[in-house]
Each structure stands twice: as C-alpha cells, then as structure tokens.
Amino acid sequence: MRNGSLPLAFAVALAWGVVYLFTQVFADPPLGVAVTVLIGVAITLVLTVGYPSALRGPRTIRPARPTAGRHGNTIAAVGRSMPLRSGLTTEAARRAVELLHPVLGGDSVAITDREKVLAFLGPGSDHHRVGSEPQTEASARVLARGRTIVVRDRRRLGCPNADCPLQSAVVAPLAIGDRVVGTLKVYRLDDIPPPRGVVEGLAGILSLHLELAELDHERKLAVHARLDALRAQINPHFLFNTLNTIASKARTDPEEARQLLLRLSDFFRYAVRQDRHLVEFGQEYFFVRTYLSLEQARYGERLQIRYDVDPQVLTAHVPVLTIQPLVENAVKHGLADKLDGGTVTLKARVDPLTRTTAIRVSDDGVGMRPEVLEQLTGEHGTPNGGIGLRNISERLEALYGERYRLDIQSHYGDGTIVDLRIPLG
Structure with missing residues (x-):
C-alpha cells in the first residue's frame, strides 16, 4: 500500500x-x-x-501549459502554421521569424541558408542585413558541423561589428535528411542564452517542413517529366499517316481535307499547350474525339467508335493527356492488324458512393497472348511495361499515390479492356 x-x-x-x-x-x-x-x-x-490517499488516487494535477511566448503563441500552434512548408525562401523565412520570435525566448531571431541571411528580426538588424552573408563565426561552425552551438559570451559569437548588441545565442542547424541547408539563430542581449531545447525543437520542426517542401517539389518535377514524356510520345507515324490521308483527300474531297487539317491543328494545339495536370473530362473527351475522327478518316469503315459517357463525368477532373494514349493503344495494337477492323468503346461513369471516376477503354481487336499480357502488367495486373502505359502509371502514382487503379484484361483473339479509376475531383 x-x-x-x-x-x-x-x-x-x-x-x-x-x-x-x-x-x-x-x-x-x-x-x-x-x-x-x-x-x-x-x-x-x-x-x-x-482524505488524499492512494485509494482515492492523487489529487487532480493541472497539466503544464505548452511553452508560450510573449504573445501567447504556443510551439504546437507554431508547428501547425509553419510557413517554411513552401521551402527555404526569403519570404517564407521572414514570415517564419515573425511567427517564431514570441515563442523562442530571445531578443532577436534569424534564419539563414548556407550563403546568406534570409530573415532577421530584432536588435542587430542594422548590420545583420537580409541578403548579406552570415557574419557570426557560430553560424559557420553550425553549417560545417551540423550540430547546435550555445554561445554564452560575445567573443565566441564572433560578430565582426564592434557595436553589435548581441551577447549570447543558440544556433541550430536546419537540415533536409543529412544535408545542412541553413540555420535558425536566436540571440539574447545578455549573457544568458535562450533555452537550447526550445530552439532545437523548433529547428527540428522547420527541418521537417523543409523536407516536406522538397518532397512536394520532387513530386511536381516527376509529374511534369511524365507529362513531357507523354507529349513526346505522340506517335510521329500518326502525324505522317494523317498528313498522307489529308493529302489524298485534297484531291478527292478538298472540304473534308480542310476539316481534317483543322482537327489535326486542334489536336496538336491541345497536346502542346496543356500545362496543368488536371483538366475537366469534357476537354479530354473532345481531344479523344478529335484524335479518333482523324483515325477514322484513315481507316474508314474498319474503325467503329462507340461512346458511352455519363454527362456527370464531363465536369469531373482527370489527368491531362491520359485517356488518349489508352485509346491510341486500342486502335494501334488492337484493331490495326485486324483485317475486318472492329470497335473501340470509351465508357465513363461517376461513382458517387466511392467518389471515383471510372473510365474504360475497350476494343474487340486481336487481344494479347498471355505471356505478352503478363510481361506488360506484371504479377498484380498494373502496368510495368510498355513506355506509354508505364509513363501513364507513374504519372498517376505521382498525382494520386495509391488512390488509383489501372487494370488491363485481354484475351488473345477477343480484344482488350483497360479500366482506370481515379478519385473524383
């Protein structure tokens, strides 16, 4: 007891x-x-x-309040609203020091990258200017070693300005992984430095936000690269074949040749000018119809098209330049080698229960042999082969993570079905 x-x-x-x-x-x-x-x-x-006993349990103890600064800000609140989530820029650093100043227990707060001061707030700003190189020796040591330094006297601070009022400091590294990219510096006007734990904790939060910002940037670069790859993938044979079709039509039906030339112009204008990653399905639908009208001019009666599109899908957002390559595969690999041709079907639905957009591209063409399908899709039915499908799959993964499905079913001699399901947007 x-x-x-x-x-x-x-x-x-x-x-x-x-x-x-x-x-x-x-x-x-x-x-x-x-x-x-x-x-x-x-x-x-x-x-x-x-009676305050063990049977009743200890008397209620109020939990300690989170560290708060002069204006009542808490470290938890600061962490949630940290502006460096957009990267280590001058504007983001300025907003960060304004936010951090009340909670760090210092008289001046600064953020630097490896080359210059990005933001400085408090006494000493007259010579620790934004855009200038970090002047203190303490900053250089932290950037070189990647460890926090506590400075308790002005001499060790190493500021070359004789009139600098700053006497003590805690300088913590800002890092992305193992790479030191800057510093968080908190100064005091006396010889009692600010709390090291608080400065290191907030430097850790800043570093986490910088890592997330870099991941966002890399993800966007990956998505842009995939989009450029899809643009480059537009089959040059399609262009030459279409131009040959237009040239032959120019002799027999000049008006149809003119219409085809306009459609070809619309097709390439859309493909080249798209700089967004998501567009309304209605725009992609128009792009696909333009492409198929050009292919029908070439294949004639051998190529039949069936559209089964729910009007609700037209305003849903889908990845740009994603549906047309699936349709092109159906024409090129499914029907081109079939003597009597066949039908390509585009079906699209919105599922309000799962909040997804479901798109199916199917054909009744030659299909794929089992070994070809296995090589194309791998063990789990998701594309890992074929440049076009791989680009589409990797781009979808960059946009949606695991929240999408791209499945391929095919039977040799009996056509191919490609199902795409993406979050409703």
Missing part, C-alpha cells in the same frame, strides 16, 4: 465500529440494518473524499 492507505483504512474501520455501537448497541431499540448501512456508507464517503 502506498502512503496514506493504512491510515484511511483504519479510519474507515473505526468509523464503522462507532456507527455499529451507536445504532445497534447504545440505541434502544436498535436501528434497522438499512439505516445503519446508510449512515456507514455516508461517513465512509466523507472520509474518502476528504
């Missing part, structure tokens, strides 16, 4: 003894059992509530 338990147990036992004596021995006639128990329970409750 912990301290306080034995005295309380003794007091409760004694109380029940007294209750028994007064209600059953001294009382004449004795009180009823129910009354005796009620009085005993009441006295026990009074003793237990009024």
Whole structure:
C-alpha cells in the first residue's frame, strides 16, 4: 500500500465500529440494518473524499501549459502554421521569424541558408542585413558541423561589428535528411542564452517542413517529366499517316481535307499547350474525339467508335493527356492488324458512393497472348511495361499515390479492356 492507505483504512474501520455501537448497541431499540448501512456508507464517503490517499488516487494535477511566448503563441500552434512548408525562401523565412520570435525566448531571431541571411528580426538588424552573408563565426561552425552551438559570451559569437548588441545565442542547424541547408539563430542581449531545447525543437520542426517542401517539389518535377514524356510520345507515324490521308483527300474531297487539317491543328494545339495536370473530362473527351475522327478518316469503315459517357463525368477532373494514349493503344495494337477492323468503346461513369471516376477503354481487336499480357502488367495486373502505359502509371502514382487503379484484361483473339479509376475531383 502506498502512503496514506493504512491510515484511511483504519479510519474507515473505526468509523464503522462507532456507527455499529451507536445504532445497534447504545440505541434502544436498535436501528434497522438499512439505516445503519446508510449512515456507514455516508461517513465512509466523507472520509474518502476528504482524505488524499492512494485509494482515492492523487489529487487532480493541472497539466503544464505548452511553452508560450510573449504573445501567447504556443510551439504546437507554431508547428501547425509553419510557413517554411513552401521551402527555404526569403519570404517564407521572414514570415517564419515573425511567427517564431514570441515563442523562442530571445531578443532577436534569424534564419539563414548556407550563403546568406534570409530573415532577421530584432536588435542587430542594422548590420545583420537580409541578403548579406552570415557574419557570426557560430553560424559557420553550425553549417560545417551540423550540430547546435550555445554561445554564452560575445567573443565566441564572433560578430565582426564592434557595436553589435548581441551577447549570447543558440544556433541550430536546419537540415533536409543529412544535408545542412541553413540555420535558425536566436540571440539574447545578455549573457544568458535562450533555452537550447526550445530552439532545437523548433529547428527540428522547420527541418521537417523543409523536407516536406522538397518532397512536394520532387513530386511536381516527376509529374511534369511524365507529362513531357507523354507529349513526346505522340506517335510521329500518326502525324505522317494523317498528313498522307489529308493529302489524298485534297484531291478527292478538298472540304473534308480542310476539316481534317483543322482537327489535326486542334489536336496538336491541345497536346502542346496543356500545362496543368488536371483538366475537366469534357476537354479530354473532345481531344479523344478529335484524335479518333482523324483515325477514322484513315481507316474508314474498319474503325467503329462507340461512346458511352455519363454527362456527370464531363465536369469531373482527370489527368491531362491520359485517356488518349489508352485509346491510341486500342486502335494501334488492337484493331490495326485486324483485317475486318472492329470497335473501340470509351465508357465513363461517376461513382458517387466511392467518389471515383471510372473510365474504360475497350476494343474487340486481336487481344494479347498471355505471356505478352503478363510481361506488360506484371504479377498484380498494373502496368510495368510498355513506355506509354508505364509513363501513364507513374504519372498517376505521382498525382494520386495509391488512390488509383489501372487494370488491363485481354484475351488473345477477343480484344482488350483497360479500366482506370481515379478519385473524383
């Protein structure tokens, strides 16, 4: 038993003894059992509530408040709103020091990258200017070693300005992985440096936000690269074949040749000018129809098209230049080698329950042999072969992570089905 338990147990036992004596021995006639128990329970409750023992548990302790600064900001609140989530830029650093200044327990706060001061707030800003090189020796040591330094006197701070009012500091590294990219510096005007733990903690939060910003940047670069690859993938044979078709039509049907030339111009204008990653399905739908109208001019009756598009899909957002390559594969690999041709079907639906957009491109062409399908899709049915499908798959992964599905089914001699399901946007 912990301290306080034995005295309380003794007091409760004694109380029940007294209750028994007064209600059953001294009382004449004795009180009823129910009354005796009620009085005993009441006295026990009074003793237990009024006595701070282990049986009742420790008295309520108010949790310590998070570290707060002069204006009531907390470290938790700072972490949630950290502007360096957009990267280590001058504007982001300026907003960060304004946010951090009240919570760091210092007189001046600065953020630098490896080459210059990005932001400085407080005394000393007259010579620790934004855009200039970090002047203190402490900054150079932190950038070189990647470890926090606590400076307790002005000489070790190493500022070359004789009139600098800063006397002590904590300088912590800002890092992305193992790479030091800058510093967080908190200065005091006396020889008592600010709390090292607080500065290091916030430097860690800043570093985490910088890592997330770099990941975002890399993801965007990857998405742009895939989009450029899809643009470059537009089959040059398609262009030459279409131009040959237009040239032959120019002799027999000049008006149709003119219309085809306009459609070809629309096709390439759309493909080249798209700089967004997501567009409304209606725009991609127009692009696909333009492409198929050009292919129908070439293949004639051998190529039949069927559209089954729910009007609700038209305003849903889909990745740009994604559906047309699937349709092109159906024409090129599914129907081009089939003597009597076939039908390409584009079906699109919105599923409000799962909040997804479902797109299916199917053909009744030659299909794929099992070994070809396995090589194309791998073990799990998701594309890992073929430049076009791989570019599409990797781009979808960059945009949606694991929140998409791209599945291929094919039977040799009986056509191919490609199903794409993406989050509704």
